[in-house]
Amino acid sequence: MATENKIDISNPEAITYQTEEIAYTILGGIRMEGLDRLRVTIKIEVVNRKFRHYLNNPDIAALAIRQNLDLYSITQVEKLARLIADRLEVGVTAVSKDLSDITGELERYRLQQIEERQKDESVRQKVLTEAEKETAIKFLQSKNLLQATNDMIGRSGIVGEELNRLIMWLIYTSRKTAKPLHIISMGSSGTGKSHLQE
Incomplete structure (x- = not known):
């Protein structure tokens, strides 16, 4: 898993981000094309619950949530943050911060990948026999x-x-x-x- 509050890109098809309490997994990776959007399928689950004795519905709060969304759509992100907070019974502020951090980390990762691809393409030269x-x-x-x-x-x-x-x-x-x-x-x-x- 990732170190605390850092993105783990060791598997580009299952990028992970973990806090003390919640693990986020970006299933299927991210698209490198179309910098105007950041569509992902995200899995969210509680891995280390802080306050177990405060749960209203422990059975539902133990289940993972899977959702696809555009991380650049504030409406979708806010709706998902409220859903996560409600369903998993965690703080909405912490979840909103996590989603913002994930978006920033994924942006950096994607730009880095694009730069590396461009360098690789510019290095390739036609060599004559x-x-x-x-x-x-x-x-x-x-x-x-x-x-x-x-x-x-x-x-x-x-x-x-x-x-x-x-x-x-x-x-x-x-x-x-x-x-x-x-x-x-x-x-x-x-x-x-x-x-x-x-």
Whole structure:
């Protein structure tokens, strides 16, 4: 289980958060997409009841509660806090604080996971095989490099506009230089400017 008031992410599909009295488990983990919401399925159960002799209904208070909600919806969170306090016979203030802490911890965890994924994706680079390198070098050393490049652009699906497509390709490849060039495509609607740019 988690250390007191800390989230335990050792199992991303069953993230836990435990206080002295209550254990919360996020079943199924959290989605990394859609930072505008934090939908979870949460299981709440009392693990160490402070005042056993004050229970009105011990049988129901011993049962776990399972609920799905958006932790960014204050209405849903407040409703769940009241339900937990009523059903499990615990303090509503403590439960509200727990839910707020869980939300903050899950936000940090999700942002950390997203940053790690972005780093992993940026590190991945296409590595050419020796055969691919030889083919590329041979192509770059050809006598009519611009004509060969223009022919390849044509084979990729851009038919016609031979001069314009070559100029655009040269300008687009300047992005690799210290001073990249820019281009604006002008023309009537529906003449294929977007297709040419792609």
